[in-house]
Amino acid sequence: MRASWRLLAPLVVGVIFLVAWEAVVRIEDIPVYVLPGPLVVAETLWRDGASLFGSLLVTLRITAAALAAAAVLGGLIAILFARSRLLEISLFPYAVILQVTPIVAIAPLIIIWVQNTFLALLLCAWLVAFFPIVANTTLGLNSADRNLVELFRLYGATGWQALLLLRLPAALPYFLGGLRISGGLALIGAVVAEFVAGTGGTETGLAFRILEAGYRLQIPRLFAALVLLSFAGVAIYWVLSLVSWLVLRRWHESALPRDE
Amino acid sequence: MRESHRSSAGDGLLTLSGVGKTFRNGTVALAGIDLTIAAGSFVSLLGPSGCGKSTLLRIIAGLVEPSVGRRWLAADGAASGSVGFVFQEPTLMPWATVADNIYLPLRLAGMSRREAGPRIAEAIAAVGLDGFAGAYPRELSGGMKMRVSIARAFATRPRLLLLDEPFAALDEITRLKLNEDLLRLWRTAGWTVVFVTHSVFESVFLSSHVVVLSPRPGRIAADLPIDLPYPRETELRMTATYGDHCRTVSEALAAAMARP
């Protein structure tokens, strides 16, 4: 009963929204280059799907590479921070500065500096994605149970043993939480960088398709690309949530089954 | 009969002299503690809540440095690895199974999982948790978690075993059984035990020596030998001499509490 409501309620809202949208477009006779109705968008998505999907894959490849780099480097930076308090206090402010500087502002510079377009886009997406992982994992590494830390000390654990057997497992839920946030951010970073780069040629991402459709006033195609993009964002979040649940389900509170 | 207490400092496995502890926030937890733990003795620390029993036990373990005074450890005595500690809370790693939690100190001592296997099984059996080797802490009740924590300390076969109210969360039957198991293990393995408790009856039943602490700041209000012969069995609880000892200890505790 409750599980079915969880699915049904947002679905009902979505359908009402789409029907209202379609009705407004028809009743007000809004031209398709101003606001296409959902049916036209769906039709465009069906017709142009193949070419748009190819572009989506380009964007997703950058997103995935950026997220992987953010996970590995972010995790390593967090471990360095946990090992050396001096490193943490001297470098953390700069990580914050990188994080709060709008990516739109630095993307043009990066694209000028880095010749390889793929690498430039990757760097932009990485810059947006790495901070939540560093911040979360650092917090997790430092939040191991005090008594357990003492227990490790009492039984003569080396620093590395404490890291490997205690701090890393304790940080895992935090790391996965950071990863979930970074997944969406990496996609945003990749799209923003593509907007700024505006690359032509064969390997063009979804952002370029959106720009192109806008210039040519192919508004239904623009909407179709947007729909694809938000589906991709939701799918990334969903996959990362699933990974998190699979990894933690045996022991972590966040992964407790509902009936407990 | 086991020699219940040897007062000459030369026999001390551990000696505290003039030990006091003032926390950074100004709380004076302990003051002027002089205590000698004889090798092979079973010492109970008895006192009201908040009087500094846990703090004293941590100082004995070497987990906390005293603010004033000194702590000596017999040279052959409790070197790192031969002190076992049972915290007041279970202090288990939530990501590890019961067996892996018990394996931890053995692993830190460089023992392979295969070598440790029989010891782990023995410790699990000693606390009556057969069949739960593969369970995760969150699948256990509070009392079962506490028993895992006790098993983890048993498995290390420590020279000096320190227990902080280990049986407080257990039902009466399990508690009495574990009391007797602990006594048997202590006698056969030749451990030295320091045992923190709130219970007068428990302290008299177990100990060769009961140390009564006054309310905060904790001082040693009385140091009472319990010259009841070992082995002590359930029937001992019915005897008049046991009752007499309980009264003596109760009166000492009441006197300590009354002192301003």
Ligand SMILES: Nc1ncnc2c1ncn2[C@@H]1O[C@H](COP(=O)(O)OP(=O)(O)OP(=O)(O)O)[C@@H](O)[C@H]1O
């Ligand atoms: N890390 C700390 N910082 C400041 N004060 C502390 C700290 N640890 C303990 N205390 C204080 O020291 C006093 C003694 O604490 P302790 O835990 O040793 O008491 P206890 O005798 O074990 O009590 P209980 O029987 O309730 O477990 C308490 O007043 C407590 O507030």
Ligand SMILES: [Mg+2]
């Ligand atoms: Mg305590």
